Amino acid sequence: MANTTTKSGAVMVIGGGIAGIQSALDLAEMGFYVYMVEKGPAIGGRMAQLDKTFPTNDCSICMISPKLNDVGGHINIEILTLTDVLSVKGSEGDFTVKLRKNPRYIDMSKCIACGECATKCPKKVSNYFNEGVDTRKAIYVEYAQAVPLKFSINAEECIYLTKGKCGNCKKVCPADAVNYEDKAEELSLKVGSVVVASGFDVFDPTVAETYRYSQWPNVITSMEYERILSASGPFQGHLVRPSDHKEPKKIAWLQCVGSRDVNRCDKRYCSAVCCMYAIKEAVISKEHASDLEASIFYMDIRTYGKDFEKYYNRAQDAGVRFVRSRVHTLTPTTDGNVILEYLDDLGERHSETFDLIVLSVGLTPRVNLPTLADSLGIDLNEEGFIQTQPLTPINSTRAGVFACGAVNEPKDIPTTVMEASAAAEAAGRVIAEAKGTMTKTRTYPPERDIKDEVPRIGVFICHCGINIASVINVEEVVNYCKDLPFVELCTNTLFACSADSLGKIKEAIIEHKLNRLVVASCTPRTHEPMFREALAQAGLNKYLFEMANIRDQDSWVHQKEPVKATQKAKDLVRGAVAKAALLEQMYQTKMGLTKEALVVGAGAAGLNSALSIAQLGYPVHLLERSDTLGGNGLKIFSREKDVRGYVANLVKEVESHPLIKIYKNSVPKTSHGFVGNFETKCQGPDGEFSISHGVTVLCPGGHAHTPKSYLYGENPKVLLSLDLDELLASNSPEIKKPGQTFAFIQCVESREPERPYCSKICCTHSIESALTILDRNPEATIYILARDVRSYGFREKLYQEARSRGVRFIKYCVDHKPEVVAGPNGRLQIKINDHILNRPLLIEADYLTLATGIDPTPMREEIVEVFKGQLSAEGFLFEAHMKLRPVDLATDGQYLAGLAHYPKPLEETIVQAKASAARVATILSKDHIMVGGVIAVVDPDKCAVCCTCVRACPVQVPKIVRNEKDPALRGHAFMEPAMCHGCGVCVSECPGKAIKFQFFTDEQLLAKVEALIVEKKAKPA
Amino acid sequence: MSEFEPKIIAFCCQYCAYNAADTAGSMRLQYTPNVEIVLIPCSGRFDVILALKAFQSGADGVYVAGCLEGGCHFLDGNIRAKKRVVYLQNELKKIGLEPERLAMVNVSASQGPQFAAYIDEFAGVVKGLGPSPIKKQLAA
Known part of the structure; x- marks a missing residue:
């Protein structure tokens, strides 16, 4: 089938930030070849620039760095850096893309990223990676973990390229990698679909003169502040202000700079992330200096995502001050401080001095997005982002071109990652029949079995040009290591990683019958895969390899101590050789899989997940505990989209899809x-049945909370949001009655201790309902009583429309909630303190709608028990990683989508469900899964069945099984190789030393430790 | 007699601490050469016997470096490592070793400067303690 299609099995992903990375990795694992086109010299995007991320305070570069290496080393992802898209011709399934690859002036195959060139380059330029806070050289890498880790020359700044003089970098480059003659070249590619993930620009506050950003050094943007906080930033993580490098004692964050501001900034929308990042920056700053005063000046605090509200509360507990206000004037003082003048909630004027002002700048479309959109033939919306529709949130206006991340609308990282996977699903689905037609596989010669051989170790010691050799006496190390036990061959090499050196290593393995290899050079983090590959190509098991890090952890950090560095290099090689001698061949085994999915729950999430998985070509079992498909979507009324029609249509598609089998009135019992x-064993109307499946998607949903307050259930005029939806959907005459007053109370029993989270959708939904009422009854009076109005992203435009059409928003605080009583004339009386007038206000309303937020499904305990998941404190399913794995559960092969993860609007549920289908396809696209390798293995003879490992394992892998060899013997612990994550915790906890951790065995590590310390032993005769 | 140069073994987890050490390298931050790093997959793989082996072989100090608390790539490996370190610190007293010869630290991958500073700080502590008494016995 696959070879008869006219469709291309390749996808172009534009942008190498987290969105592009996730899309590319998913697509490559789904069976498609990916061209990743990146405008800059390296991938990584904004996440590489961030210090920490909310709400976990995880280090951003720590999280993204492994992903960068995954992309860099993936055989089915080709990274095209410094590349622009010129045109995209053709149609879905068969596009021809024209690209321009701009010159790097560095031969990537030669550059060893030693940085010698940058040391000698005389030209300092503004360091855009550090947001211009410091300078770098005209020849540079953006950051230490960059992929590809290759230098490039900034042509506009380079003295040689602009004036024909200098040439220092070429002179000093030990690898002869500099090429001033490099020219731009045009390429043409065939792809079946396109994913646009080119990200955002940070709003430039220069245009908003109030903030004096360009005039005063101590008024900086939040992005500059990220770099200042970062340990790899301009001040190495010392929190100092730019003007005088003094530690600030008092910092103010000004929210909504370049967001929600039509007058000064020409930006109507909310940038969706600034409240959270400002809180994060304030919290982190206080960690740097506990006596630091951190104040955030805001209009509404929008902490609407998972665990965001708790983060906000914790920040308040930690002493971060929140001031609801609008700042109108900034004035500098002679000592570099800034005086802020602002009006508070009650309209009172204040003036306060700060050491540093951080502008919480918004997200704007990339400057070059209009050009890119032209090349792609897609439309932008009125805000300048890529145009999509609410129910097809990742589809651009051109078939086959999809968009994800902040290129569509400002959004946070987890939502971006979900969209990226959803875009992978869409881009893969339209070329599903071409799956596997473009992908490559590696082939190797048969492996030599060395089990019975005495170790014959080859040692290659790298000069890394002068990076190692200028500090460490490589000759001396080589001579020393020749006599180490089992060393058969020891030699030096100028660049171990160069193609010719790798060739020599392969030849040496064969010629000298080497059965272990040690390379002393840089770090295994970046280079181990490459050397392992060389072993495999020479017919040796790839795990018979060990590195000694004598550059990053020796010559570079002991530059002034060559004798000691040389001694340390000898020690490190000795340790590596000792471990290498004990290395064993390790094999990953192929395991078959059931190429079918189980989807639990048939609301909008489950339906979308099931349909997408089926459309990608895999059978689906869809389990629904009720007798109806559709879930909450059947009850929602929206002004912006026909939700009920959409869900009904979705149900029809699912019901008629040949690959989907539906089980109604059925629940999972054990799995x-x-x-x-x-x-998985299930209970259905006709008894128990069993389903075999390779993956699981959990979409058990959630529902509107039923409140006890505000006369709900006592007075028929007090409604829940979905009750009002029903009146609107049925076109009730009640809505159109002249003189009607409608009131809404937001955050009902929400964002309070017993339900401490924000349900994300209620503010927007009430605003939409209010606008619908006004559409039908322009004379209606509408009040929305809210704590903060959280119409994030483009939803802000609805909020603006509502205000301009006369909807009255009254802010209340949780300590002074409104009071509701039944009035004498059948109306409701609502008492509230007006926040502007600061006096009590009595509202008489005909209808009161309570926005109550969303509870997780009551089935949550059972679901978690059956599928061995985890719940958050609020009862939502706990994903594998809050930032980068928002669709995965901790157990491999299990995914989640929809309200069970966290309250979210329909468009985000659709995205997460489609994302789950992409994640599913990364597993089901394969004919087998590879298991084993660097994992824990139990020796049944030593296991005392004490269950320590069972308790210690962070991912609940170990279990006690029967002894297969002799059932009469007692059982033992067993770790399923397919499930072990390879941390080694159980190995170290096991009191009986019954668990072996392959590649990091006790014997290997003990030998290494001893050899690092104890000087050379005599070589055995 | 030349100045005492301690021998220190540092067990670094692959995701954060080892990465931080590399970051220190790429930033060319200079720190004491007395420390040699052993890569382990997670600080949770740190085992009491590894530290004992190091001391037995003549190490003057043992250092364990894992991800920031809450940031472990295997959820709580670093917390478990911490427990073992605290446990072993107490045990060391019984065999006549100063508990300060063993320490644990948490760093993120970008914290190259902190890593270098921690290493120097620990090496300073060990230097202050002088050569390991075990080493003296080995020499005897």
């Missing part, structure tokens, strides 16, 4: 197995 091979 066991692991990725690729799960078995």
